[in-house]
Amino acid sequence: xxxxxxxxxETRNKVLSVIHKFNYQPNLLGRDLRxxxxxxxxxxxxxxxxxxxADIVKGIEDRGKEDGxxxxxxxxxxxxxxxxxxxxxxxxRLADGVIVIRSTLSKEELSGLxxxxxxxxxxxITDASYTCGVSIDDEQAAFDAVSRLIELGHRRIAxxxxxxxxxxxxxxxxxxxxxxxQSDIPFRQEWVKYGDYDHHDGEVLTNELLELQHVxxxxxxxxxxxxxxxxxxxxxxxxxxxxxxxxxxxxxxxEATMSLPALTTIDQPKYDLGYTAMNLLIHNMxxxxxxxxxVKLTHQLIERASTMEKEKE
Amino acid sequence: xxxxxxxxxETRNKVLSVIHKFNYQPNLLGRDLRxxxxxxxxxxxxxxxxxxxADIVKGIEDRGKEDGxxxxxxxxxxxxxxxxxxxxxxxxRLADGVIVIRSTLSKEELSGLxxxxxxxxxxxITDASYTCGVSIDDEQAAFDAVSRLIELGHRRIAxxxxxxxxxxxxxxxxxxxxxxxQSDIPFRQEWVKYGDYDHHDGEVLTNELLELQHVxxxxxxxxxxxxxxxxxxxxxxxxxxxxxxxxxxxxxxxEATMSLPALTTIDQPKYDLGYTAMNLLIHNMxxxxxxxxxVKLTHQLIERASTMEKEKE
DNA sequence: TTGTATGCGTTATCAT
DNA sequence: ATGATAACGCATACAA
Numbered sequence: 073x074x075x076x077x078x079x080x081x082e083t084r085n086k087v088l089s090v091i092h093k094f095n096y097q098p099n100l101l102g103r104d105l106r107x108x109x110x111x112x113x114x115x116x117x118x119x120x121x122x123x124x125x126a127d128i129v130k131g132i133e134d135r136g137k138e139d140g141x142x143x144x145x146x147x148x149x150x151x152x153x154x155x156x157x158x159x160x161x162x163x164x165r166l167a168d169g170v171i172v173i174r175s176t177l178s179k180e181e182l183s184g185l186x187x188x189x190x191x192x193x194x195x196x197i198t199d200a201s202y203t204c205g206v207s208i209d210d211e212q213a214a215f216d217a218v219s220r221l222i223e224l225g226h227r228r229i230a231x232x233x234x235x236x237x238x239x240x241x242x243x244x245x246x247x248x249x250x251x252x253x254q255s256d257i258p259f260r261q262e263w264v265k266y267g268d269y270d271h272h273d274g275e276v277l278t279n280e281l282l283e284l285q286h287v288x289x290x291x292x293x294x295x296x297x298x299x300x301x302x303x304x305x306x307x308x309x310x311x312x313x314x315x316x317x318x319x320x321x322x323x324x325x326x327e328a329t330m331s332l333p334a335l336t337t338i339d340q341p342k343y344d345l346g347y348t349a350m351n352l353l354i355h356n357m358x359x360x361x362x363x364x365x366x367v368k369l370t371h372q373l374i375e376r377a378s379t380m381e382k383e384k385e
Numbered sequence: 386x387x388x389x390x391x392x393x394x395e396t397r398n399k400v401l402s403v404i405h406k407f408n409y410q411p412n413l414l415g416r417d418l419r420x421x422x423x424x425x426x427x428x429x430x431x432x433x434x435x436x437x438x439a440d441i442v443k444g445i446e447d448r449g450k451e452d453g454x455x456x457x458x459x460x461x462x463x464x465x466x467x468x469x470x471x472x473x474x475x476x477x478r479l480a481d482g483v484i485v486i487r488s489t490l491s492k493e494e495l496s497g498l499x500x501x502x503x504x505x506x507x508x509x510i511t512d513a514s515y516t517c518g519v520s521i522d523d524e525q526a527a528f529d530a531v532s533r534l535i536e537l538g539h540r541r542i543a544x545x546x547x548x549x550x551x552x553x554x555x556x557x558x559x560x561x562x563x564x565x566x567q568s569d570i571p572f573r574q575e576w577v578k579y580g581d582y583d584h585h586d587g588e589v590l591t592n593e594l595l596e597l598q599h600v601x602x603x604x605x606x607x608x609x610x611x612x613x614x615x616x617x618x619x620x621x622x623x624x625x626x627x628x629x630x631x632x633x634x635x636x637x638x639x640e641a642t643m644s645l646p647a648l649t650t651i652d653q654p655k656y657d658l659g660y661t662a663m664n665l666l667i668h669n670m671x672x673x674x675x676x677x678x679x680v681k682l683t684h685q686l687i688e689r690a691s692t693m694e695k696e697k698e
Numbered sequence: 699t700t701g702t703a704t705g706c707g708t709t710a711t712c713a714t
Numbered sequence: 715a716t717g718a719t720a721a722c723g724c725a726t727a728c729a730a
Contacts, residue, residue, distance in 0.1 A: 411723085411724080412722085412723050412724075413723095413724090414722085414723075414724090415722075415723030415724035415725085416723075416724050416725075417724090418722090418723080418724075419723080419724045419725050419726080420724085420725075
């Protein structure tokens with residue numbers, strides 16, 4: 073009597089009253105076994121403290137609620153083995169699908185899992201087969217950011233990137249190079265640094281840049297956290313943002329507006345990213361015509377106080 | 386053939402090879418239904434970004450691993466309805482037990498759930514029946530902190546507390562009053578403020594204290610985050626910590642050592658709190674002799690630079 | 699030492 | 715419109 077179908081009102085009520093009387097609680101294990109589906113979805117996320125992940129998860133949860141899915145959020149701390157443990161839940165039929173945010177697993181591993189299960193990658197997309205993914209166009213986003221710096225009059229543009237293993241880091245560096253190329257600005261390896269997406273690495277790498285003989289006039293960072301570390305390092309070194317060195321961040325997280333000066337940054341549609349990912353997952357879990365695409369949502373350059381028109385030198 | 390018991394080596398290998406050949410993965414739904422236990426434990430935590438919760442969860446996970454439990458960490462954002470949703474998983478036999486860190490549910494609600502399920506409270510303990518809890522002795526901890534301030538020569542001691550609904554807030558305030566009493570220092574209501582455990586409220590409430598006609602010479606905060614906000618407010622107002630106003634925090638989180646000056650604080654044994662909570666939960670899930678106690682672990686006053694011997698006035 | 703039947707709680711199918 | 719029965723995958727108890 074789950075759905076009201078073809079039962080007499082009277083008996084229906086009778087059953088309902090008995091259910092209430094004995095405080096009957098369905099044993100979902102029985103149901104799940106019988107239906108061989110659990111209505112549970114795992115979300116693997118590096119962490120929850122960074123607001124970008126929390127926002128994505130919100131989108132996932134909202135979309136999941138529409139179809140009555142249990143969304144279980146599992147922080148992995150970027151630990152590949154924890155990720156594998158959680159994927160085991162799929163094999164063990166304890167969950168129906170997985171959305172993995174910035175996975176640390178290899179393309180091969182994901183492809184293997186994707187053949188038997190429904191997997192959606194988010195933010196960080198490998199071209200693994202049998203999986204789909206949702207992100208922005210990272211190459212284009214970086215191109216847009218760097219192009220804007222060039223428009224503003226910059227020619228000495230440094231790059232502070234994420235982990236070199238990440239596909240998105242590679243793509244964004246490509247966008248950076250394409251923008252330089254287009255304006256015939258030579259690429260300089262010494263102006264390209266890599267690190268983790270956090271505040272600390274942003275500060276350390278910026279210090280390295282500031283100690284160079286040729287100091288860049290602007291720095292494009294691959295996360296807002298890094299950009300904040302970057303701004304701090306610049307200020308501590310006695311320079312001014314944006315007059316001496318302009319800074320662009322990435323993600324448009326809350327902290328981007330809280331820094332001083334507020335960060336120019338690339339907005340990622342975080343909530344929509346999550347919502348779309350869950351949408352894809354639900355489709356692939358329920359339909360037989362699987363979608364194995366890389367969906368790209370639109371980003372946006374948000375201009376704030378950390379960049380400005382460059383004065384002639 | 387889970388445990389090697391009384392089966393011929395030969396047949397055992399034969400089975401194993403077939404298992405491998407077909408890449409057999411046990412369907413845990415079947416097992417769980419049959420055994421009517423899931424080996425899954427839910428951890429309900431307000432958030433994960435605050436390191437105190439992460440540390441407790443670590444203790445829980447380690448103890449869980451010893452007995453092969455799946456530990457599912459579920460952030461609730463202090464949202465009571467989300468908490469209730471998760472408790473539903475118990476009713477639906479999707480999990481065997483719950484550890485709830487700083488629950489927002491009422492004593493009555495927890496008692497009701499406790500009658501049918503295994504529940505352990507952590508950090509914030511109501512005296513709900515049919516549940517047990519693990520925390521420090523909050524009253525004594527506050528007493529120790531305030532007594533130390535008195536020893537250092539302070540008599541104008543303010544209190545910045547957590548949410549008034551919390552039992553621990555009440556207990557800690559009792560400890561504060563007992564310490565004052567013992568030294569015949571009159572209690573002043575205007576020197577007692579309440580707010581959320583975060584940095585922001587610490588700053589706001591401290592500003593209120595500094596604007597009073599009689600400014601306290603020391604402030605006891607119920608969290609390190611509050612204490613850091615407190616230190617910032619004091620510095621911004623042109624006073625010096627600890628010379629003008631001494632500050633004591635609570636929890637001994639990472640941030641306590643990162644602030645300037647480093648915080649004197651009450652150490653909570655976070656990892657052990659989690660480990661002990663899981664220990665209790667496992668006991669109550671597996672044994673018929675339930676333990677419904679409030680276990681108190683020992684705290685410790687850690688003295689750092691935010692307090693010092695007070696000069697004679 | 700190995701094989702076989704039964705039931706966990708639910709839903710789907712079939713017969714009334 | 716309702717009642718009866720089988721089956722999901724596993725573990726247990728018992729028979730062989």
